[in-house]
Amino acid sequence: MIKLLKILRRKIYIDHYLFFSITILSIMGLLFLYSASQENTETIIKQSFFVFFGLLLMFLLSQLDPDFYKNNAVIFLLISIFLIIITIFFGKEVNGAKRWLDLGFFTLQSSEIVKIALPVFLAAYLYNKPLPISFFHTILTLITILIIVNLVRVQPDLGTSLVIFLAGLYILFLAGLSWKFIGASFIVFILSLPFIWNNFLQPFQRQRVLTLLDPNADPYGSGWNITQSKIAIGSGGIQGKGYGEGTQAHLDFLPETETDFIFSVVAEEFGFIGVCILLFTFFFIMLRCLYLAINARDRFCRLTIGGLSLLFTSTVFVNLAMVVGIIPVVGMPLPFISKGGSSLLSFYIAFGIIISMATHKKLMQK
Amino acid sequence: MIDLNKRTLEKKNFFNRLVLIYVCFGFLFFLFFYRTFSLQVSSYTDYELASIENKTREMLIQPRRGIIYDRNGEIIVNNVPSYNLITKPSEIKNIEFHIQEIKSFLDISDDDVLHAKENYEKAAKLNRELTLKNDLSLEEIAKFEARRHMFPNTFIDERYSRFTNYPELFAHSAGYVGNLDEDNLEEILFEQNLKPKETIFAYSNGYIRGMTGLENIYDRTLRGTYGKKLYQVDASGKLLNEIEITPSINGKDLHTSLDIESQKVAFDQLNNRRGAVVAVEIETGAIVTYISSPSFPLNRIANGMSSRDFNKLLNDKNKPFFDRAGQGRYSPASTIKPAIGLFGIENEIIDWNFTINDPGFFVSPEDDRVYRGWKKGGHGEINLKEAIIESSNTFFFSLAYQSDIDQLIEHLSHFGFGKNVCLDCFLPDKGLLPNPEWKMNTLNFGWFKGDTVNLGVGQGYLSATPLQLAYYSAFLAKKGELNKFSFVQNNTEASSNVFVSKNISNDDWKKIHDSMIGVIENPKGTAGRLRELKDFTVAAKSGTVELVSTETKEDYKIIRETEGKRDHAIIIAFAPMPNPKYAISVVIENGESGGSVAGPVAIEILNSLLRND
Numbered sequence: 001m002i003k004l005l006k007i008l009r010r011k012i013y014i015d016h017y018l019f020f021s022i023t024i025l026s027i028m029g030l031l032f033l034y035s036a037s038q039e040n041t042e043t044i045i046k047q048s049f050f051v052f053f054g055l056l057l058m059f060l061l062s063q064l065d066p067d068f069y070k071n072n073a074v075i076f077l078l079i080s081i082f083l084i085i086i087t088i089f090f091g092k093e094v095n096g097a098k099r100w101l102d103l104g105f106f107t108l109q110s111s112e113i114v115k116i117a118l119p120v121f122l123a124a125y126l127y128n129k130p131l132p133i134s135f136f137h138t139i140l141t142l143i144t145i146l147i148i149v150n151l152v153r154v155q156p157d158l159g160t161s162l163v164i165f166l167a168g169l170y171i172l173f174l175a176g177l178s179w180k181f182i183g184a185s186f187i188v189f190i191l192s193l194p195f196i197w198n199n200f201l202q203p204f205q206r207q208r209v210l211t212l213l214d215p216n217a218d219p220y221g222s223g224w225n226i227t228q229s230k231i232a233i234g235s236g237g238i239q240g241k242g243y244g245e246g247t248q249a250h251l252d253f254l255p256e257t258e259t260d261f262i263f264s265v266v267a268e269e270f271g272f273i274g275v276c277i278l279l280f281t282f283f284f285i286m287l288r289c290l291y292l293a294i295n296a297r298d299r300f301c302r303l304t305i306g307g308l309s310l311l312f313t314s315t316v317f318v319n320l321a322m323v324v325g326i327i328p329v330v331g332m333p334l335p336f337i338s339k340g341g342s343s344l345l346s347f348y349i350a351f352g353i354i355i356s357m358a359t360h361k362k363l364m365q366k
Numbered sequence: 367m368i369d370l371n372k373r374t375l376e377k378k379n380f381f382n383r384l385v386l387i388y389v390c391f392g393f394l395f396f397l398f399f400y401r402t403f404s405l406q407v408s409s410y411t412d413y414e415l416a417s418i419e420n421k422t423r424e425m426l427i428q429p430r431r432g433i434i435y436d437r438n439g440e441i442i443v444n445n446v447p448s449y450n451l452i453t454k455p456s457e458i459k460n461i462e463f464h465i466q467e468i469k470s471f472l473d474i475s476d477d478d479v480l481h482a483k484e485n486y487e488k489a490a491k492l493n494r495e496l497t498l499k500n501d502l503s504l505e506e507i508a509k510f511e512a513r514r515h516m517f518p519n520t521f522i523d524e525r526y527s528r529f530t531n532y533p534e535l536f537a538h539s540a541g542y543v544g545n546l547d548e549d550n551l552e553e554i555l556f557e558q559n560l561k562p563k564e565t566i567f568a569y570s571n572g573y574i575r576g577m578t579g580l581e582n583i584y585d586r587t588l589r590g591t592y593g594k595k596l597y598q599v600d601a602s603g604k605l606l607n608e609i610e611i612t613p614s615i616n617g618k619d620l621h622t623s624l625d626i627e628s629q630k631v632a633f634d635q636l637n638n639r640r641g642a643v644v645a646v647e648i649e650t651g652a653i654v655t656y657i658s659s660p661s662f663p664l665n666r667i668a669n670g671m672s673s674r675d676f677n678k679l680l681n682d683k684n685k686p687f688f689d690r691a692g693q694g695r696y697s698p699a700s701t702i703k704p705a706i707g708l709f710g711i712e713n714e715i716i717d718w719n720f721t722i723n724d725p726g727f728f729v730s731p732e733d734d735r736v737y738r739g740w741k742k743g744g745h746g747e748i749n750l751k752e753a754i755i756e757s758s759n760t761f762f763f764s765l766a767y768q769s770d771i772d773q774l775i776e777h778l779s780h781f782g783f784g785k786n787v788c789l790d791c792f793l794p795d796k797g798l799l800p801n802p803e804w805k806m807n808t809l810n811f812g813w814f815k816g817d818t819v820n821l822g823v824g825q826g827y828l829s830a831t832p833l834q835l836a837y838y839s840a841f842l843a844k845k846g847e848l849n850k851f852s853f854v855q856n857n858t859e860a861s862s863n864v865f866v867s868k869n870i871s872n873d874d875w876k877k878i879h880d881s882m883i884g885v886i887e888n889p890k891g892t893a894g895r896l897r898e899l900k901d902f903t904v905a906a907k908s909g910t911v912e913l914v915s916t917e918t919k920e921d922y923k924i925i926r927e928t929e930g931k932r933d934h935a936i937i938i939a940f941a942p943m944p945n946p947k948y949a950i951s952v953v954i955e956n957g958e959s960g961g962s963v964a965g966p967v968a969i970e971i972l973n974s975l976l977r978n979d
Binding site: 131170173174176228230231232233234235236237238247248251252253267271272275279283286290293294299302303306310313317320321324325326 | 380405600
């Protein structure tokens, strides 16, 4: 019996730290969402299903060998690009944005898939390139990134396209992009800021940036969301108002409580103590990823773990910083907490891949 | 196979770069952490407050104004309820159907229906009430109450109106209420640490305040304190439930010194002629009668009247809104003579035995100008007492001629001329007590001796309001000591005006009183006609204000063809003698004879006041 367990243990690839912390985070998420959705049972049942299915998916994906991902990275990327293109043509339109593919049982947000596929592909493409990465490969990689980012941007989904762009850059940077190139492009970026401001941003996006700089200029108009969010967070105090007692959330002052602004609900009902517990869980996952990336078996695994974990970190940061008014409002869910099947599943997939990369060691190393 | 050195280098490179990014993120998260800390811990109180302000909505509760009583405790101005039909739109699905149902037994005007339809949606969304019909009659109330069970969400609610049973008697004294404008509302609420916001009204015409008269002067006392009702609301402003009530405190009642009975008598006596009556209690200076005629309907002004009717009143040539009692300026004419006589005694220009020969006119020694008396041929050899009784002009022309103008003005000011004599009157006029400086500044002329001579018989620039004339009358009656007037009995703020002159003795005052009694009692008195009317012994002095100066009676006959050019009739009086209780002044514009036109009015009012004591 003990022998059987030992064999099973050797055959099962799992990182207990990540698995445990992500499960805890998911359960906390369901708890928060119940209050944030005004005690809507239907939402919770649906979300629970995704959590269960997602954890299962994460477990299954972590059993596959990293070589499987490395060899099929191109196919994954092409499939996800294909999904985005169909979304652009046949997607379901909600509030003027075509981001969802109706699959009957489930509406898929295709940008969430490419968010994972791109970093894996870039890692697979760059892992065997000589250091520092040549100018040719750098440009080729950048073009790939920009094409995909633009496909997402036109949906339009600025938040996700921004995170995808960042994820691409992380991989490039980690893969060994030359400092000269980084310096030069940074200068170009700074110089082209006014151009980006005038040509790439929609008027409402510009308004959001301006609102960030002075939210009190129009507290009942464009500044409403962020003003109410700050009131919700601030009025939570140290201990919070109590579960289900958040007046900002329950009397409709807070917008988008189930998705973008769910953190404000947590902060209002659980106070600074609740915020610390939530943040600690996120930190734990991030630091574990750092440890795993450094100790991964080869360059491909290192890049993949590094890229995907930074993708996760960026998403968390963008959401949190938006909610407290450090950066402008962009649609960005809080991983494992916000409502939304696609976003939830994409992160279970990402961590499934991370665990796979971290747990499969080469015989030589043992 | 990649060589080992290169591999180690690559790994080290990766490690450095990843840690660099993590350090950057560490910094960013620290920033976030700091921000959250400052929101939740450092600025907690501010956001806690903002959150409470968000979820609650305070409504003001309008207090009811105090009631105004007369001196016998009878109500002058009251709050009278009207009944409105009110519904809760949030509970009603189809307002049109709902109105149709009610309309089947209750008449609702098209305007009201339109108003209800227009405001239905907003009121329903915000959970507010909606008025379907104002001012239901008793019959309509009964009709609705009988079918009440059919309309669980519609009910009848009381709203008040400011109302008096004597709309014309108190138009100028009690005054009226009107709508409060934004600035004034803010000011009033600021005194209570409140800000303007949605209000649950007690009055059907919304925010009100006293505009004129006592309603204005005692507005602060009458208005009361606003209450508060705290509701929980959601983001759209919809009322969810009531959290807390601080009831409003109704205004304090005002017990005035006015006397309804004498007001009635005065109003009837004036009979819509242009004029005014002011009567006071001499001991306290409390005003008991205050009438300006013609008057206007107080209730309709306070609670809304059509602009056509309002304009009619406004453009009426008799100026009903004008408060003649407190703001009308009239020459005192011969009523000034007792005061001038006292001046002569005070300055030892004359004594009671001093006589002059009155040929019917006075010739100014300075420039030979002739000043005429009213009686052709004059009054012959007369002393001060006879001069007052017969109202000799020559006697007082001569006396004034010998007077120093500055001393004379100083003397007259003690009697209330040129001063505000009232504590709580609404915009009282000070009249005009002219002096050389005033004449130079306004008319650009020096003071002539002739001006002083005219002052001696109360003509010329000198003018006073009926209120001041009543003060003058009471001052004579109380022998030179009098409280400021007030509409409130025993006004504690009342300061006493005392006139002390060592040259005027109690005996002198008594002789002035005797002279004024003689005005009625003496066969030669100018108001002998009043002898038949009076129930008590009355001291009086009549006056006739010349509006156009004429030399002969024939000239005046031509003038009096035009009503507006006829003389004003004036009288001051006090009674009962020898211990007078009430003093009065009556002015009737273009009434011609002080003694026979203004006099009977004064006597009837004094009779009423004294009879009811």
